[in-house]
Amino acid sequence: MSEVLFYQLSLFPLEKALPQMLQKCIERDWAVTIQFGSQERCEAIDAHLWTYSDDAFLPHGTKKDGFEEAQPIYLTTENDNPNDAIVRFVVDRAPMPDPSGYTRVVYMFDGNDPEALQEARKLWVEVKKTDHELTYWAQTQNGGWERKG
Numbered sequence: 001m002s003e004v005l006f007y008q009l010s011l012f013p014l015e016k017a018l019p020q021m022l023q024k025c026i027e028r029d030w031a032v033t034i035q036f037g038s039q040e041r042c043e044a045i046d047a048h049l050w051t052y053s054d055d056a057f058l059p060h061g062t063k064k065d066g067f068e069e070a071q072p073i074y075l076t077t078e079n080d081n082p083n084d085a086i087v088r089f090v091v092d093r094a095p096m097p098d099p100s101g102y103t104r105v106v107y108m109f110d111g112n113d114p115e116a117l118q119e120a121r122k123l124w125v126e127v128k129k130t131d132h133e134l135t136y137w138a139q140t141q142n143g144g145w146e147r148k149g
Contacts, residue, residue: 001131001132001133002099002100002101002102002103002104002105002132002133003103003104003105003132003133003134003135004099004104004105004107004127004132004133004134004135005104005105005106005107005134005135005136005137006107006109006120006123006124006134006135006136006137007021007106007107007108007109007137007139007145008109008111008117008120008136008137008138008139009108009109009110009111009112009139010110010111010112010138010139011139011140011141011143012139012143014045014091014092014108014110015045015048015052016143017108017139017143018034018045018089018091018108019048019049019052019053019056019058020143021089021106022034022049022058022060022073022089023056023058025073025087026058026059026072026073030085030086030087030103031072031073031074031083031084031085031086031087032072032073032074032083032085032087032088032089033073033074033075033076033080033081033083033085033087033088033089034073034074034075034076034088034089034091035076035077035078035079035088035089035090035091035094035095035097036075036076036077036091036092036094037077037091037092037093037094038077038092039077041091041092042062042075042076042077043062045075046060046062046075049073058073059071059072059073060072060073060074060075061073061074061075062074062075062076063076068080068082068083069082069083069084070083071083077094079095079097081101085102086102086103086104087102087103087104087105087106088101088102088104088105088106089105089106089108090105090106090107090108091108091109093109093115093116093119096123096127099127099130099132100132107120107123124136134149135147135149136148136149
């Protein structure tokens, strides 16, 4: 059984929320793969992660960087997992992989986008029918998260 966590972005964008969550994964020594809905978005977040903070560093890479199996954080638009990640982030309406291959799957969606919200609700219902542990998290005013379900 895996944990499947739904994170609704409503107050702060992915560019602000994702690095904080990735930092926690790195601190716990968890390998991570992030799956994006488009190559353009993958490249934009790749560039952003190099410059998002003067005080922090998130080691990451993509297929074009090579050494996929050695990347602590691997960015992709595919269903691959070359770094044997135990945590998979699914963002920008990318398709949800089978959670069974991971300890934790984090599905992040834009709660201000009606189509993304509808997709997340449908996916919630699908995952709820499985034996995976399911939780829902909402953003707080201070940039943190509060468990809602």
